[in-house]
Amino acid sequence: MAVPLTRRLPQTIAAVQSVAPRTPAQLAWRQLRKHRLAVIGGVILLILYSMALFADFISPYTLDTSDRAKFYHPPTIPRFIDASGRFHWRPFVYDTQLVDPGLRIFREDHTKIYPIRVFVRGEPYRLFWVIPTRIHLLGVDEPGRLFLMGTDGFGRDLFSRILYGSRVSLIIGILVVAVTLPIGMLYGGIAGYYGGRVDNVMMRIAEVIIAFPAFYLLLTLSAVLPTNVGCTTRFYLITLILSFIGWAGFSRLIRGFVLSLKEREYILAARAMGLDDLRIILRHILPNTSSLVIIVASLTIPGAILGESGLSFLGLGVREPCSSWGNLLTAGANLVNLSRSPWLLFPGVFIVIAVIAYNFLGDGLRDAFDPRLRTS
Amino acid sequence: MARHVLRRLIQMIPLLLGITILSFLIIQLSPGDFLAEIRLNPVVSQETVDQMRANFGLDRPLHVQYLRWLSNIIRGDFGYSFAFQVPVLWLIKSRLLNTLLLSVTSLVIAWLLAIPIGIHAATHQYSPTDNLLSFTAYVGISTPTFFSGLLLLYGAFRTGWLPIGGMTSLDYDLLPWYGKVLDIARHLVIPASVLAFLTVAGLMRQMRGNLLEVLRQDYVKTARAKGLAARVVIYKHAVRNAINPLITIFGLELGGLLGGAAILENVVSWPGLGQLILDSVVRKDLYVVMASLVIGGVTLVVGNLIADLLLAVSDPRIRYD
Numbered sequence: 001m002a003v004p005l006t007r008r009l010p011q012t013i014a015a016v017q018s019v020a021p022r023t024p025a026q027l028a029w030r031q032l033r034k035h036r037l038a039v040i041g042g043v044i045l046l047i048l049y050s051m052a053l054f055a056d057f058i059s060p061y062t063l064d065t066s067d068r069a070k071f072y073h074p075p076t077i078p079r080f081i082d083a084s085g086r087f088h089w090r091p092f093v094y095d096t097q098l099v100d101p102g103l104r105i106f107r108e109d110h111t112k113i114y115p116i117r118v119f120v121r122g123e124p125y126r127l128f129w130v131i132p133t134r135i136h137l138l139g140v141d142e143p144g145r146l147f148l149m150g151t152d153g154f155g156r157d158l159f160s161r162i163l164y165g166s167r168v169s170l171i172i173g174i175l176v177v178a179v180t181l182p183i184g185m186l187y188g189g190i191a192g193y194y195g196g197r198v199d200n201v202m203m204r205i206a207e208v209i210i211a212f213p214a215f216y217l218l219l220t221l222s223a224v225l226p227t228n229v230g231c232t233t234r235f236y237l238i239t240l241i242l243s244f245i246g247w248a249g250f251s252r253l254i255r256g257f258v259l260s261l262k263e264r265e266y267i268l269a270a271r272a273m274g275l276d277d278l279r280i281i282l283r284h285i286l287p288n289t290s291s292l293v294i295i296v297a298s299l300t301i302p303g304a305i306l307g308e309s310g311l312s313f314l315g316l317g318v319r320e321p322c323s324s325w326g327n328l329l330t331a332g333a334n335l336v337n338l339s340r341s342p343w344l345l346f347p348g349v350f351i352v353i354a355v356i357a358y359n360f361l362g363d364g365l366r367d368a369f370d371p372r373l374r375t376s
Numbered sequence: 377m378a379r380h381v382l383r384r385l386i387q388m389i390p391l392l393l394g395i396t397i398l399s400f401l402i403i404q405l406s407p408g409d410f411l412a413e414i415r416l417n418p419v420v421s422q423e424t425v426d427q428m429r430a431n432f433g434l435d436r437p438l439h440v441q442y443l444r445w446l447s448n449i450i451r452g453d454f455g456y457s458f459a460f461q462v463p464v465l466w467l468i469k470s471r472l473l474n475t476l477l478l479s480v481t482s483l484v485i486a487w488l489l490a491i492p493i494g495i496h497a498a499t500h501q502y503s504p505t506d507n508l509l510s511f512t513a514y515v516g517i518s519t520p521t522f523f524s525g526l527l528l529l530y531g532a533f534r535t536g537w538l539p540i541g542g543m544t545s546l547d548y549d550l551l552p553w554y555g556k557v558l559d560i561a562r563h564l565v566i567p568a569s570v571l572a573f574l575t576v577a578g579l580m581r582q583m584r585g586n587l588l589e590v591l592r593q594d595y596v597k598t599a600r601a602k603g604l605a606a607r608v609v610i611y612k613h614a615v616r617n618a619i620n621p622l623i624t625i626f627g628l629e630l631g632g633l634l635g636g637a638a639i640l641e642n643v644v645s646w647p648g649l650g651q652l653i654l655d656s657v658v659r660k661d662l663y664v665v666m667a668s669l670v671i672g673g674v675t676l677v678v679g680n681l682i683a684d685l686l687l688a689v690s691d692p693r694i695r696y697d
């Protein structure tokens with residue numbers, strides 16, 4: 001039943017007055033929580049990042065545990081009903097024997113069941129890189145094997161490797177943003193604030209980087225990197241080249257925004273008060289670009305994830321024995337392998353899920369921070 | 377218009393110079409020089425290597441080397457591919473054509489599909505079809521081309537409906553001309569649909585957003601208020617204005633398309649520029665890498681110029697005189 005506006009108005013005014021004014025960030029947060037896809041994206045990302053953090057705990061095996069007898073083993077599906085038709089409350093798996101190495105056919109051994117246990121003792125690792133422990137979330141008794149997503153050509157558990165790989169693939173996006181943002185903001189801020197010839201020269205330089213098809217540049221730069229370095233060094237180098245390609249486009253966006261900001265009264269006031277340019281840029285202009293920065297950051301991360309996985313897929317990024325979603329997918333690039341072992345595509349599914357989640361979140365952030373699109 | 381084109385071409389010169397300088401510098405950073413591979417070859421004597429160094433000017437200071445290389449590429453000489461034993465230009469020409477064939481085909485498909493899909497999604501905002509289309513678009517922009525390429529190849533391998541990789545069949549040379557066209561078209565299906573999926577997703581989202589924005593404008597309300605048919609309002613008044621911003625992001629698309637094609641070409645063995653660049657990077661065939669970078673950059677710059685000119689043609693508000 002609709003109450004006439006005239007009767008509702010005094011209450012509305014009272015309600016509005018009793019509520020403390022909200023900061024733009026609070027408004028944006030409220031808006032974001034209403035954005036269903038953004039919430040879904042955020043939840044997926046929370047799950048993925050926790051999986052990366054707890055990778056060694058969740059994974060049944062370590063990064064390089066290999067069972068040479070179980071190469072290209074199909075995923076072991078947890079069962080409830082055994083061969084004789086009996087129902088078990090605890091899911092279990094069967095051990096398998098390789099019967100045809102050529103066609104990679106494994107036959108289940110129905111004589112013994114291996115119940116899936118939680119908090120089992122397995123190979124030692126350090127939780128959070130500090131606490132030494134042997135407890136894994138899931139596992140089965142030896143010689144049974146729990147390969148939830150199958151194994152690769154060396155008999156290494158793909159699920160474990162995907163979990164370890166998520167550390168590389170998920171963190172690289174954040175690192176790239178951490179490097180790109182300050183550089184792009186400062187560069188774009190200076191170019192936009194000074195304008196004129198400074199702007200002209202700085203933007204021409206940035207445009208050179210934008211002028212290349214990004215992946216061509218990425219390919220060439222990754223070839224320049226030394227190959228005889230450890231995984232970690234290589235990882236940071238890849239981060240660097242992804243940032244080298246990313247900062248230019250980002251600084252151009254900031255510059256355009258700053259061009260319009262610097263004509264505002266408060267900047268004129270700051271100048272009239274005699275503040276020096278760097279202080280005006282750092283304290284008064286750049287903080288006001290935060291909404292744009294948040295939006296661009298949330299869309300830069302998936303780009304970096306795709307860049308890393310693309311490079312690693314081609315063998316120019318993170319290399320064996322380390323794993324990243326991209327280089328795990330390389331095993332599937334061989335069609336003969338792939339047709340016999342389609343589970344090698346699982347890492348790609350993780351890439352797609354992570355990138356979709358970021359895109360959901362990014363779009364939600366854009367709607368939340370862009371007052372022009374804000375509807376309520 | 378002609379004067380505007382000329383002005384834009386002149387403005388491009390510093391950018392093109394920048395592209396060549398950056399390409400040159402990256403290659404200089406790379407370990408080993410142009411002759412590193414040749415030197416490893418036991419058949420080639422030290423004298424030959426020294427002579428080649430002198431011939432290619434590799435014993436000169438860096439800036440002299442750059443200027444020499446620049447003046448050569450302006451004359452159309454991109455150097456020599458040590459891996460393929462042919463002039464680089466000869467190698468790149470066919471590869472660039474293949475990449476353009478792939479990119480342009482998927483671009484045309486993408487535009488033909490994305491505009492009507494975008495219009496449908498915008499005019500049926502929040503309907504089940506809109507939600508489905510928007511979700512599909514999310515999947516499209518989030519799926520790396522190498523993954524969707526692998527999926528389609530897997531499908532082709534299992535069903536045998538389409539060739540798995542390459543650009544031509546083994547018996548290509550024996551086919552009559554229409555057989556050749558058909559053969560390439562069959563090989564084009566997988567890579568072109570992968571790239572088109574990516575591009576359709578991006579374009580459709582853009583088109584939907586633009587059209588929703590335009591439909592909120594006052595002149596659309598006016599057009600509705602004066603009693604024009606919904607179809608006329610949408611197609612004659614709104615859509616034309618919603619398409620213009622798409623033309624400006626053409627350059628962006630082209631960049632994404634060339635980049636996406638670069639990985640995809642390696643997955644489906646399409647003999648394009650992206651595959652050439654990877655091969656040469658791995659083989660340290662540096663003249664080829666340098667030339668591919670330059671050609672890739674120039675293609676993108678020219679693509680952007682074309683987009684600007686198309687915009688001037690399509691949007692009567694823009695006049696360059």
